[in-house]
Amino acid sequence: MRTSALWPLLVAPWLAGCPDTVIHSRPTDGGNATYSAEVDDSGPREETGGLVETGEVPDTGVVDTGDTGDVVDSGGDVDTSEILDTGEVVDSGGDVDTGESTDTGEVVDSGGDVDTGADPDTGGFVDTGAVPDTGLADTGGVVDTVGGIDTSWVPDTGEVIDTGGVADTGGGADTGGGADTGGVADTGGVADTGGAVDTGGVLDTGADTATDPDTGPMDGDGDGDGFTVADDCDDDDAAVFPGAGEICEDGVDNDCDDGDATCRAAGSYGLAAAAAKLYSDEAGFDAGRHVDAGDIDGDGIDDVVVATKEADGNEGGAYVVLGPFVGTDTLDGAGYWIQGDSTTTSAGRAIGVGDVDGDGNEDVAIGAPDDTCRAWIQFGPISASMNLVDADITYIGDADTEAGHGLDLADVNGDGVSDAIIGAYEDDVGGTNAGTVFVQYGPIGAGTVDLPTEMDARLIGENDWAFAGRYLRAGEDVDGDGIGDILAVAPYATGMASGGGAAYLVYGGWSGDLDLASADAKLLGEAEDDNAGEGLAMGDVDGDGLADLVLGSYNATGGDDAGSAYVVLGPSGGTVDLGTADVILRGTYASQYVGIGLAVGDADGDGNGELAIGAPGDIAAGAGAGATYLFYGPASGTWTLADADASFLGENVYHGTGESLVFGDFDGTGRDSLWIGAPGEYSGGSGAGAAYLVSF
Structure with a gap:
């Protein structure tokens, strides 16, 4: 859309006369929205079992508050920490998980393996930006339920777009066997069922590429206009997308620039501009x-x-x-x-x-x-x-x-x-x-x-x-x-x-x-x-x-x-x-x-x-x-x-x-x-x- 500048008025006179004229009337024939969550995991976490808190171990940083699935706890005590697992995970663990496992969503880790953190995160999570995470960054949907101390402390410096549907809201303390009020974003649904120290922590900090195939919900194009959900301000209307022609004052943000532009001129303008x-x-x-x-x-x-x-x-x-x-x-x-x-x-x-x-x-x-x-x-x-x-x-x-x-x-x-x-x-x-x-x-x-x-x-x-x-x-x-x-x-x-x-x-x-x-x-x-x-x-x-x-x-x-x-x-x-x-x-x-x-x-x-x-x-x-x-x-x-x-x-x-x-x-x-x-x-x-x- 074009937008009129406010032109200064210039004072001017005219040569008198009324010449002939012929006039002609022609027939009446942006920006992208960015969504981010700032995550601050402020300390390591010590856990002692499957999804069971068995000791008086302080958990000062990692909390999973966003998992709504059905959790089977194979440990001894009842975990009242309000840890929610969105992937319906069975934890049968007791082995040391050092980061080797692949986080692909709804996975059962039956224990005994070492997770070294080298695998890709394909759980639909795009981490794009600049948020400091001072605790354990679990971006692939991993819940660490073992009894060791998590020393990974992987810094997350991005503006995180969590497209797996779970927000990491946390930073509270686990006071041992009680309520875990911390903040781990579990977006992939994978349970970490080892029994020792988790030294992994894979961060997905880039945009989707051929070698980084993050194919979560924000990558879809519901209206077929060539723009994904993440980029399109209305993915139900193919006529609305970044760069579309703006129709003035139609009540629609046609070009996704955060407003329905007013294109009408108003007031007086000098033709010098x-x-x-x-x-x-x-x-x-x-x-x-x-x-x-x-x-x-x-x-x-x-x-x-x-x-x-x-x-x-x-x-x-x-x-x-x-x-x-x-x-x-x-x-x-x-x-x-x-x-x-x-x-x-x-x-x-x-x-x-x-x-x-x-x-x-x-x-x-x-x-x-x-x-x-x-x-x-x-x-x-x-x-x-x-x-x-x-x-x-x-x-x-x-x-x-x-x-x-x-x-x-x-x-x-x-x-x-x-x-x-x-x-x-x-x-x-x-x-x-x-x-x-x-x-x-x-x-x-x-x-x-x-x-x-x-x-x-x-x-x-x-x-x-x-x-x-x-x-x-x-x-x-x-x-x-x-x-x-x-x-x-x-x-x-x-x-x-x-x-x-x-x-x-x-x-x-x-x-x-x-x-x-x-x-x-x-x-x-x-x-x-x-x-x-x-x-x-x-x-x-x-x-x-x-x-x-x-x-x-x-x-x-x-x-x-x-x-x-x-x-x-x-x-x-x-x-x-x-x-x-x-x-x-x-x-x-x-x-x-x-x-x-x-x-x-x-x-x-x-x-x-x-x-x-x-x-x-x-x-x-x-x-x-x-x-x-x-x-x-x-x-x-x-x-x-x-x-x-x-x-x-x-x-x-x-x-x-x-x-x-x-x-x-x-x-x-x-x-x-x-x-x-x-x-x-x-x-x-x-x-x-x-x-x-x-x-x-």
Whole structure:
């Protein structure tokens, strides 16, 4: 599990303005415990018979208090010492035992042999550690019942794990024929039945090896997860073991590190201490105004795409940087640049990631709507820099349609392969600047495609000047039919008031032309000139398994350009006034621009999507430094930014942090982290731009 550091707040300002944005929401698709017993046998022991104390001999150190078996005493007196033998041993002795016998559990020693202590202890006892034993260390389950003096005094210096089931609790005195209150751990069940001095004493002080086959109960693996009882904190659950992925706050110590970790961020953090930072070392590149993510090289870890739409005098392009990520680097040093040229204008105004050719590697789409009216797709994996016009697929739109301004790659017909969805928001098919969204179903091969004539389906704007398709998101399932849906925005459409804006939800799986007047759901901006939908995202924020819709209106009321964000829970249908949305979050002061950046992802692994909201005009860390606010799911009610669970503040003034956001699994933990765009960051020069990775 990842754990957030507490980052210092850095005061910072921001460069004013409200640039366009495209945001992307990814699908919401230790230590070992050691047990030890400290044994202290403080003296020798004199015994006079089988299991019978026949004399007034003092026993000052060795006591066996843990044997629960049936003892047959062949001596003369009754032993009332409370010596318990777990091995059901018959002592018939009288001979000298000098340590030669093998302690293997439940053995009858019929006497007369010499025990010299040379044999292995196979009674299931692991002695691992650092406990001083100043008396007789009987670690193989041997009870010395003879009448001689035990002079072995073998020091036991380990932390003893007694896996035979008997604890040596002792150190009391045998006062001769009475109660033996000492402390010998008899773990193997073997009786020492000789009649003289026991000079043996074999210690098992090592871990199990091929030559030390200690195969006691702690060596088992009850749940088959590859960890023994001794190492596993829950040997009944195969999903719980040392090093397992920790699921935050699920009430289970998944990785056996002695606690259920809290992975959630809380409070405010300065992005100066972000997990990673990628910045442009070229002034004016505008890096970070748009970010997107996906597994482009097929290694199971998400990669990030950072657009540079103003690079090289407005030619534009985008960097592909492969995960995992750590530390600070330049985009040029860490990534591969897909570079625009003299034939492109502002390439990177829109970007998308998805697998349109079906090879298992996600591909990268880059739109250049300004003057160029084109979009390109380069197949993954990407392992070198290249020129954009050499990309595998080129889409050509009609002039003056702004084709490529809205863009996504996602599966919207349920065949498991991503489709290409491209918006041309000034297209005139449905009326003057009504806008059109074009769809080509995958798998798609290399080549050149004419948008007006060669696409599989179209969504057509319902009235003049709606600008449908200016922004769009796709691929999340809102209605639960297993097919991804499309959310297309017409931010200048008449909603509840003129210029309030509208967003259209179309369930996936259709073909041909569809007038957006017949969309499955229509979400209308609540006030005049709100331009609802300038920010948008899809994802499950209430944990019901259905995608929800998130729209931003950075022009919304509550202050001049304070901004608002709205959540409409799925399934969604009919016409929805965003003023009645399930969740509403409003900015608190002018030019905060709340909602221009939006993303949904599961950062704590609990199945509920978290909502990240960018406010590039935020002044919490200084004028225009910007901020991103994180709300843990499930979501409900009306919030203010003060209700956020965590906030991530711009590193310096005028950075415009939070302009774009994208969640993804960038470290392979199964939990989402967050990339935050800051196009005003200027460590590489004025307007160079950067992006920061926040890990939770």
